[in-house]
Amino acid sequence: MRRIKLIEVRSELGAGTRGASLGIDALKVACLNKGSDYFRRFNSVVVPDQNHVLFDKNHFPYAKHIDAIYTVQKAIANTVEQTLRFGEFPLVLAGDHSNAAATLAGIKAAYPHKTIGVVWIDAHADIHSPYTTPSGNVHGMPLAMALGADHLNLQRNEVEPETEFFWRRLKNLGEEGPKVTPEHLVYVVVRDTEVEEDLIIAQKGIKNFKLDEFRAKGPRQVAREIYEQLRFCDLVYISFDVDSLDSRFSKGTGTPVELGLDVPEAQALCRALLENDRVVCFEMVEINPTLDSENTMAGNAFEILEVATEAIQERLRLDTVAGR
Numbered sequence: 001m002r003r004i005k006l007i008e009v010r011s012e013l014g015a016g017t018r019g020a021s022l023g024i025d026a027l028k029v030a031c032l033n034k035g036s037d038y039f040r041r042f043n044s045v046v047v048p049d050q051n052h053v054l055f056d057k058n059h060f061p062y063a064k065h066i067d068a069i070y071t072v073q074k075a076i077a078n079t080v081e082q083t084l085r086f087g088e089f090p091l092v093l094a095g096d097h098s099n100a101a102a103t104l105a106g107i108k109a110a111y112p113h114k115t116i117g118v119v120w121i122d123a124h125a126d127i128h129s130p131y132t133t134p135s136g137n138v139h140g141m142p143l144a145m146a147l148g149a150d151h152l153n154l155q156r157n158e159v160e161p162e163t164e165f166f167w168r169r170l171k172n173l174g175e176e177g178p179k180v181t182p183e184h185l186v187y188v189v190v191r192d193t194e195v196e197e198d199l200i201i202a203q204k205g206i207k208n209f210k211l212d213e214f215r216a217k218g219p220r221q222v223a224r225e226i227y228e229q230l231r232f233c234d235l236v237y238i239s240f241d242v243d244s245l246d247s248r249f250s251k252g253t254g255t256p257v258e259l260g261l262d263v264p265e266a267q268a269l270c271r272a273l274l275e276n277d278r279v280v281c282f283e284m285v286e287i288n289p290t291l292d293s294e295n296t297m298a299g300n301a302f303e304i305l306e307v308a309t310e311a312i313q314e315r316l317r318l319d320t321v322a323g324r
Contacts, residue, residue: 002316005088006044007079011072012051013065014098014138017254021051021095023287026298038306047075062130062157063138066166073102077174080106084280089312092283097126100239101142103283105174107237112175117233119226119273121188122241123257125197130163131155132196145170148178154196182206184233186226189214189244192257211259219265223272236278240270241286242301249300252292263300267307274311277319282308
């Protein structure tokens with residue numbers, strides 16, 4: 001039977017608020033508090049981070065620390081690619097969401113001729129580029145990297161050549177060119193966006209299941225509709241940002257937003273999505289225990305992680321029985 005491999009990525013270089021590097025350890029505390037053996041059951045690999053550069057002066061105003069982010073992302077992409085090539089299922093636990101671009105690059109490197117679908121469960125669209133970003137925080141840019149998109153028609157920043165150099169390298173990480181197309185990207189509960197992102201989503205026709213639609217249809221129907229949209233994709237990658245949860249449940253994350261999922265809804269959605277045999281990777285990001293005195297966020301996230309992992313294991317078991 002194929003096994004799950006935990007990939008631990010503590011990089012928080014792309015975040016605007018410090019502390020997401022501690023998210024994995026906060027999950028481990030939540031695991032211990034629950035009396036679970038989760039982190040003993042799976043092999044794990046730690047991807048080296050470059051968080052020490054946060055103490056240095058930033059030279060890239062429109063893509064902060066992009067040089068170090070490129071170094072980290074190369075290592076993430078290689079680790080994800082190797083995990084898939086060894087026949088294991090990469091379950092990525094990461095700091096900030098910029099790391100997701102590298103996860104996608106690793107999937108594409110392992111399967112260069114396959115079409116990848118992306119399910120992005122998040123309060124934020126994360127589709128800015130250095131040319132459109134209001135903050136310069138790279139965790140707002142991973143989908144632009146994966147789409148190979150600059151959005152120059154919406155340009156607000158004059159980006160210096162050094163940033164452009166690393167931005168090109170990030171867009172071409174792993175296999176050169178885009179890793180996904182807009183019609184193969186589906187958002188769930190994205191609700192905190194800038195004007196540029198709203199225009200991009202509208203222009204590209206990217207589907208977003210907002211909370212009212214999600215609740216009207218329920219998690220299973222939403223999962224069915226997501227897979228209907230992704231029916232021409234060979235493989236699917238699911239990225240879960242904990243700020244997809246309502247801010248009542250997600251204080252321990254850098255940018256909590258109201259009107260999000262509750263924990264049972266997130267569990268049910270992840271379970272329904274992960275039952276599909278095209279899913280090759282699941283990722284959870286942006287837990288920040290420094291913003292959360294009682295580790296509530298990590299506790300909630302761990303409840304979701306356990307359900308997601310059970311669904312993955314059941315799927316892998318069925319694949320083995322079916323001889324896939």
